[in-house]
Amino acid sequence: MEAFQDHYDDAVAHCYGCGRNNEHGHQIKTCWEGEETVTRFTPEPYHTAIPGFVYGGLIASLVDCHSTGSAAAAMYRQQNRELGSQPPMRFVTGSLHVDYLKPTPLDGALELRGRIVEIKGRKVVVETDVIACGEVTARGRVVAVQMPADFGGAKAA
Numbered sequence: 001m002e003a004f005q006d007h008y009d010d011a012v013a014h015c016y017g018c019g020r021n022n023e024h025g026h027q028i029k030t031c032w033e034g035e036e037t038v039t040r041f042t043p044e045p046y047h048t049a050i051p052g053f054v055y056g057g058l059i060a061s062l063v064d065c066h067s068t069g070s071a072a073a074a075m076y077r078q079q080n081r082e083l084g085s086q087p088p089m090r091f092v093t094g095s096l097h098v099d100y101l102k103p104t105p106l107d108g109a110l111e112l113r114g115r116i117v118e119i120k121g122r123k124v125v126v127e128t129d130v131i132a133c134g135e136v137t138a139r140g141r142v143v144a145v146q147m148p149a150d151f152g153g154a155k156a157a
């Protein structure tokens, strides 16, 4: 199935978390499953916090890009638009909050499941569960904001 991130233009597909053109990045892929958005990612042994457990910064990074991608997809869906349609709507992180509920075992794939909590103007609030070995080990809340056309001097292509 095509992922949200497959629709980012080449020129802006370098994000460390979700850009398919960043060979050093996570290159996450996110899709709809009904009303939820889902990303699966398998941490490597070097993503260790303490032996056997996933580094919290990686978890935050996955929540971040899962949620900004979800925000974009939610806005397209709300406006009844195809994901690749023009003009593009891209989202950046306004705020990123993560509650680490339990240690996250470094043991196979993590599943991130996002819910759209609110869409208001250019803002989308996304809540994301991080699931490891069938248990929710972290929960994130992201305020994603539709990128202004002049963001950091970059073009919102």
Ligand SMILES: CCCCCCCC/C=C\CCCCCCCC(=O)SCCNC(=O)CCNC(=O)[C@H](O)C(C)(C)COP(=O)(O)OP(=O)(O)OC[C@H]1O[C@@H](n2cnc3c(N)ncnc32)[C@H](O)[C@@H]1OP(=O)(O)O
Residues within 6 Å of the ligand: 008, 012, 015, 017, 018, 064, 065, 068, 090, 091, 092, 093, 094, 095, 120, 121, 122, 123, 143, 145, 146, 147, 148, 151, 152, 154, 155, 156, 157
């Ligand atoms: C990453 C570079 C990309 C460059 C090229 C872009 C191409 C993109 C293409 C494809 C995307 C792929 C990339 C995904 C990115 C992955 C995630 C990241 O790492 S993003 C990087 C980290 N984030 C930033 O660097 C944002 C820096 N901040 C800003 O630029 C501004 O502060 C911004 C855009 C977030 C908001 O500024 P305003 O002036 O446009 O909008 P206002 O009016 O302040 O806020 C709109 C609504 O959002 C809420 N809001 C804004 N910031 C908030 C915050 N910190 N906490 C809570 N709410 C916040 C406000 O309260 C308001 O909501 P109410 O209408 O009042 O309900």
